[in-house]
Amino acid sequence: MFERLFCAHPREVGESYIEHLLMALSFSARLFAAAAACLLHALVPGLCVCTGSNAVRALHERMVVSRRRVPSEAQLARR
Numbered sequence: 921m922f923e924r925l926f927c928a929h930p931r932e933v934g935e936s937y938i939e940h941l942l943m944a945l946s947f948s949a950r951l952f953a954a955a956a957a958c959l960l961h962a963l964v965p966g967l968c969v970c971t972g973s974n975a976v977r978a979l980h981e982r983m984v985v986s987r988r989r990v991p992s993e994a995q996l997a998r999r
Contacts, residue, residue, distance in 0.1 A: 933987070947983070950975055 930940035954975035957968040 947979060950979060 926937060930937050933940065935943065954972050957971035957975070961968040961972065
């Protein structure tokens with residue numbers, strides 16, 4: 921159970937538990953800031969016009985486009 925909850929996913933993405941913790945916290949902080957900007961934009965449409973979409977774009981770049989690629993066990997077995 922411990923292995924599945926705390927170790928399996930970080931290993932799948934090529935990170936230690938601490939590396940994954942710090943990366944996830946950085947995403948969380950960025951998302952909270954973007955959410956606050958979106959709330960402010962909802963109340964005052966002239967403020968934070970692009971902040972939410974810019975944050976989503978930047979997070980997508982970090983999470984999907986530029987992430988380290990870790991070969992799967994199936995890919996490693998084929999070598």
